[in-house]
Amino acid sequence: MIKIAPSILSADFAALATDIARVEAGGADQLHIDVMDGRFVPNITIGPVVVAAIRKRTRLPLDVHLMIVEPERYVPEFVAAGADMVTVHVEACTHLQRTLAQIRELGARAGVALNPSTPPAALEFVLDDLDLVLVMSVNPGFGGQSFIPSAHRKIRELRKLLGTRPVDVSVDGGVKADLAKSIADDGASTLVAGSAVFGAADPAAAVRAIRAAATAA
Numbered sequence: 001m002i003k004i005a006p007s008i009l010s011a012d013f014a015a016l017a018t019d020i021a022r023v024e025a026g027g028a029d030q031l032h033i034d035v036m037d038g039r040f041v042p043n044i045t046i047g048p049v050v051v052a053a054i055r056k057r058t059r060l061p062l063d064v065h066l067m068i069v070e071p072e073r074y075v076p077e078f079v080a081a082g083a084d085m086v087t088v089h090v091e092a093c094t095h096l097q098r099t100l101a102q103i104r105e106l107g108a109r110a111g112v113a114l115n116p117s118t119p120p121a122a123l124e125f126v127l128d129d130l131d132l133v134l135v136m137s138v139n140p141g142f143g144g145q146s147f148i149p150s151a152h153r154k155i156r157e158l159r160k161l162l163g164t165r166p167v168d169v170s171v172d173g174g175v176k177a178d179l180a181k182s183i184a185d186d187g188a189s190t191l192v193a194g195s196a197v198f199g200a201a202d203p204a205a206a207v208r209a210i211r212a213a214a215t216a217a
């Protein structure tokens with residue numbers, strides 16, 4: 001069963017609780033929260049206080065995507081704020097295995113994100129240390145960009161590399177209903193969507209439309 005994770009980056013930050021309630025009503029499986037530091041990516045978003053505020057307003061699992069340098073410095077704060085999954089970028093981690101172990105020790109699920117130019121082989125020696133892989137299908141930093149087609153082959157190669165391990169493969173960036181089926185067929189188990197959900201007039205309907213497209217025969 002494919003999971004849909006709306007990214008709040010495209011939500012109305014002044015009415016976040018309302019927007020979250022909308023996607024919950026649409027059957028969203030988890031919430032994707034983009035944390036940017038203005039260093040790893042050229043944009044700044046939110047920190048642990050906002051994650052803690054969201055935690056009080058929803059029962060959905062919180063999938064926190066850290067687009068920050070030295071993520072190990074902030075992992076404990078995000079877990080304490082209520083993150084269920086913490087994803088770090090392989091490009092931002094000098095000691096990736098240690099950081100993944102740190103996330104698991106704190107009781108969260110450990111994720112690694114791959115920039116579009118990073119090959120799946122970067123994960124070869126941490127395959128048993130991770131619970132999810134986030135394949136970036138845009139260069140991280142902004143919502144509303146176009147899906148980079150090479151992500152299709154990357155998802156397929158990643159699935160081969162993961163073998164039978166029960167690891168989630170999540171795809172983030174430019175995901176719209178019309179791409180959902182091909183991404184799911186490649187082997188993705190979670191679709192992250194920001195502008196396709198919160199840019200729609202009816203975000204609940206948009207979540208349902210992406211799921212319907214992904215699971216169509």
Ligand code: DX5
Pocket residue numbers: 007008009010032034065138139140141142143144145172173174175192193194195196
């Ligand atoms: C981009 C973020 C994404 C973003 C996706 O750096 O990681 O999660 O919100 O937005 P869309 O779905 O609009 O490409």
Ligand code: ZN
Pocket residue numbers: 007032033034065172192
């Ligand atoms: Zn993201």
